[in-house]
Amino acid sequence: MAVTNNTMVVEVPDHVSKLQMDGPSASVLDRERRKKSFVQYRYILIVLGFFGLASVYGMRVNLNVAMVAMVNQSAVVNEHFSQSCPAPIRRVSANSTVAQTRKEGTFDWDPYTQGLILGAFYYGYIITPIPGGRLAEKYGAKWLFGCGTLITGLLSLLIPVASTYGGAAGLITVRVLQGIGEGVTYPAIEAQVAHWIPVNQRATAISLIHTGGFFGVAVGMYISGVLADSNIFGGWPSIFYFFGIWTAGWFVLWALFTSNRPEDHPWASQEEIDFILNDLGDQKPTHASVTPWKKIFTSPAVFGVVCAHFGTHWLQYILVTELPTYLGTVLNFDIKENGLYSALPYMGAIIAGALSGVVADYIRAKNFLSGTNTRKVFNGLAHLVPSLMLIGVVWLAGCDGKLSLTLFVIAGTVRGLSEAGYMSIPVDMAPDYAGTILGICVCVGNTTGFLVPWITGALIQKENSTRMWSYNFYLAGVIGLVTGFMFQLFASAEVQEWGLAPRNSHDDKHNRTGNDSSRSQDQKMTTSAV
Template sequence: MKFICCGSKGAMSVNENAANIENKKEAEAEGSTTYGLGVRHWQTFLFFFALTVAYAQRVNLSVALVAMTDAAAANPAFPEYAWSEKTKSLILSSFFWGYVLTQVPSGQLARKFGGKITLLVGLSICSVLNVLTPIFARWGDWQLVCALRVVEGLCQGVVFPSVHTLISAWVPPNERPVLGTCAYAGNQFGTIVMMATSGLLASSSAGWPSIFYVSGGVGCLWAILFFIWGASSPAHYKKISVEERKMIELAQASESVSEQPKEKLHTPWLSFFTSPAFLALIVAHSANNWGFWTLLTEIPSYMKNVLGKDIKSNALLSALPYFAMFCMSFVFSAIAMQLNKRNCISTEVSRKLFNSIGMWVSMCSLIGLAYVTADQSTMAVALLTVTVGFNGACYLGFQINHIDLSPNFAGILMGITNCVSNIMSIIAPLLVGFIVTNEHDVEQWRIVFFIAAAIYLVGNGLFVIFGRASVQPWNDPPAKPRRNSTPQVESQH
């Protein structure tokens, strides 16, 4: 009987080989910048389109409610509902009741089944439900509309975890700031298109129901395109070139020291919630959501009741801040790309810098907005535009930071932070409903703006202190030990 065993020399050799392979991967990944347009850019456009659809379907009710509760301001030939301000706030927040419930599970599902499946199923169902909204309003008044929005929220809860998982799989690390910004610019584009066209649709011969028919129909169109051309990863896309696929996979491999497939890694839940960097990310995301959704859901009402804008100009002016955000996100992305090329600042400083621009500039303009009087409508619109426009810098801050901390669990991290932060999205419109008892009272709106500014201040402050932009140790958790882990002795006869 001959015994074969491994000595320390063999172990050193294995470690050296592994180190050499890792260095080779990193070197090849660094050369990835030589590749031009490819399938990853087409996938990024599909992610952009998905987020455009998702946000159009989220915000359509914000403008539609103005026409639904004041038919004379749009088209009196369609139904009008006598809903109080508290009822409207309840309807606007109901979307998020379902939205928060599917955030964390969808992150796990996206890792297990692929981001394509979860994103496609969620948005397809939501698109169909949008088309049905006018019918549900006629059948069951605000109660049935609330129930419908809860289900839509459940469906859209998969969107951000799925998109984050897809970006992590498709986009090389050095391209994430630019392509990530391009994908998430769909948020603003959907908001712009929906807010700018909703007033025209509500005043048209098709009335306010057409707002839901159009947004739902476009969602169904996206679902067809994504079903045909979307993919969960380069390995699932048959027509991608060998060179591009190799470049992406090598770049992804350079971030991980684990040899296990991503879907086989066990999720280190305890490590997530004991990580100061991740806890700071949760706070930053929550603070941003409070301010963003306070404005997004209430701007149409503020424009109409305080600034005295009719529904057509209301819709266009409500869209202006998000058009500024859409444009500014690309400006900030270009600045970040130049800083990255010249190695002016580290990734961590870059994340904190742009997040501070996005939150603290918005904080200052919100304080200014709080002191604008009702007869200064031009100044109010300008400050609203600055508040929302500069918030686009956050895409290069906390938004992409999930992938910085853990490429392997980016979708789950996004699910967790989005779950917690969207509790803010539920509370914010409800709080506005309790504070603003008189929609025409500027002082009551001032309180709303002060609260949002204070939350911006604290949220970004904690991110600046505790935030990090390096891959965390728990990104590569150790493999679970086998039941029988005793070394085996090989024998040969």
């Protein structure tokens, strides 16, 4: 210790510099090292969250394309139903054409059984979102999101064996387990965003992260079509090997570069931590010990968001789960084309979803619209346009594959606007319970994941025709319009009176002064000696 110019300077032992920063108690030297970091780790979170949800959704939808290759469609068609559209003509020479044929699979599963298999994932998926959201709020989201995704990927590796030796029952079992593992992922990432993302950047961050789901659908369907048409590991089995290995690689990066909270991150700069904590202020989530279940379940605002989830997911699963079947068995696209064309609606959704968040945050920052009205504009379009497009498939398209595909692409693209609508509201209305609310929404919304395949299978069990599919598209359009209206009527982006847990003195101090502790550490190390 030495005194110079009336200032007492305390010498810091060498071992102090080796301390890893853990919130406000970190050493000054470590904070100085942090200040020099040029990486913004909230952006790393967004990127890894994007690819995490891409993995999640890729594994959710890859079976939809693989199913077309796994099943002997000709045998099923001849035994159970007829189709109304002629097979497309493939030109083989200047003067010769032949009807296009497709590779046939080995499984003799009728449409009803296929519907049970495609819906099996969601029987498991609706079990874990609510407890997953609560666990993420109470104990942190990093490992919950990461392990939920990883488990789903490891189970993906078992699908070829389960299908070959266990048949439909074996495949259904693995898909249910995948759903249980994946059910925690969306509530967990929502809870993590509430800790990491400043208020006026939330719509952008959430839309970018959730756009990863669209990316996973688009790339997953395209890659699934290519692999199913190949001879790699027997064709369709390679689909599940690819996604299992991809997910394991992603998990390594997630484990290394993310943390539950900014102040827990070993490499985040003090400047970034202070910026996030000071911006969130009293809206910074706490580990609330008690959840206001009654207020949540009786809240009109929550009811509006739940309705939006149910309707949007119904529209989504028509496009994700049933579109490959419709294109392959009614419009007769081959498996490779099927994968590409089924992906197109979600390629558009990637662009729409990413832009919607940026535009929504700009509108709010400039005070052009309130937060609630901003969410309602984007969500209104995301319900209205896809619903009308599906009804248009019935009225206008028939067996016209190009027109049908155009309408499906418009529906999927505009559906992407919902990322700045209903998906952003849970963090807005209740920062402390965003994971729980999204868990409820995911649970209710994803009942459509097994309802849609079940209803579709029942409709086309005896007749796989445009007429029977038209009932499916009509129903989806009506549900989309009604639930969209309920969102407009009840939803709110304002913080609800129960949306923030009671703050104790420690929470208040921690939330209000993200960098007060830094200043106090400086005062302890360099003290005036007047």
